[in-house]
Amino acid sequence: MKSLVLCCGLISALLLSSTAQVEGQSGQSPSHQGTDCTQIHSRNPAAPSGVYVIKPVGVKNTFQVYCEMQTDGGWTVLQRRSGRDVSFHRNWTEYKDGFGDLMQNHWLGLSKVFSMTQKKTWTLRVDLYTHDGRTLYALYKNFRVGDETSGFKLHVGEYDGNAGDALQDQNGYGFSTSDRDNDGCSPCIFGDIAWYKCVGSKEGWWYSQCGSASLNGDWHASGDHIGWSSGLYWRTDKFPKLYSVKGSKMMIKSCLKNFVAKHFIRGHTVV
Numbered sequence: 528m529k530s531l532v533l534c535c536g537l538i539s540a541l542l543l544s545s546t547a548q549v550e551g552q553s554g555q556s557p558s559h560q561g562t563d564c565t566q567i568h569s570r571n572p573a574a575p576s577g578v579y580v581i582k583p584v585g586v587k588n589t590f591q592v593y594c595e596m597q598t599d600g601g602w603t604v605l606q607r608r609s610g611r612d613v614s615f616h617r618n619w620t621e622y623k624d625g626f627g628d629l630m631q632n633h634w635l636g637l638s639k640v641f642s643m644t645q646k647k648t649w650t651l652r653v654d655l656y657t658h659d660g661r662t663l664y665a666l667y668k669n670f671r672v673g674d675e676t677s678g679f680k681l682h683v684g685e686y687d688g689n690a691g692d693a694l695q696d697q698n699g700y701g702f703s704t705s706d707r708d709n710d711g712c713s714p715c716i717f718g719d720i721a722w723y724k725c726v727g728s729k730e731g732w733w734y735s736q737c738g739s740a741s742l743n744g745d746w747h748a749s750g751d752h753i754g755w756s757s758g759l760y761w762r763t764d765k766f767p768k769l770y771s772v773k774g775s776k777m778m779i780k781s782c783l784k785n786f787v788a789k790h791f792i793r794g795h796t797v798v
């Protein structure tokens with residue numbers, strides 16, 4: 528964990544230096560505010576959390592994201608759940624493109640996450656809010672998703688945190704929706720029960736026969752949050768059985784060690 532922070536701190540300084548140089552050379556006002564929230568924060572540590580326009584490295588089009596600006600850097604939010612005002616019953620195209628309100632409950636969209644994570648090195652942070660007011664977290668190094676041909680396959684590296692590791696067994700699996708089955712089992716056998724799809728109620732996730740985590744299922748209020756297989760679950764020993772969390776947030780921060788070293792040392796521009 529300490530080495531991760533040090534790495535990102537060093538790289539942020541390098542990135543700040545290099546991007547300032549590029550802007551100074553061009554003299555143009557950018558139509559976007561950075562390649563991602565980490566870069567925006569590194570340029571201006573006083574920048575508040577909120578919606579920003581970004582243009583990831585190598586991507587043609589800009590898009591909006593919610594940036595969670597914290598003392599350890601800027602995090603780009605991929606998913607947020609805090610209630611049932613936005614339905615997560617969506618098809619493949621909707622999970623691909625994204626939906627919801629960036630300021631509240633939303634899913635950024637798998638194609639955007641792919642476009643961000645195909646370059647740079649990323650850390651995923653999953654925050655899980657319990658019904659008794661606690662926040663547990665899970666950190667994964669080397670997070671990325673594959674392209675659509677791969678089913679937006681999930682890649683996560685080393686785990687750290689206090690929520691337990693529920694995502695590692697979904698590593699390497701494509702995303703599944705009610706109209707796209709990449710869960711790796713047909714049928715999926717659990718004792719004397721067989722399902723053809725791990726998708727429980729039209730939610731999408733990286734199911735893996737079917738796996739230990741899903742944060743896009745049906746949201747359940749306090750008092751109605753235990754016993755639901757389609758809730759927001761993170762099945763580790765840190766939670767009671769069949770426990771649906773009160774809220775969740777998934778966000779990523781870039782750590783540009785390889786990318787910056789390659790482009791900075793060779794004198795190429797970083798955009």
Ligand SMILES: [Ca+2]
Nearest residue numbers: 712713723724
């Ligand atoms: Ca299946």
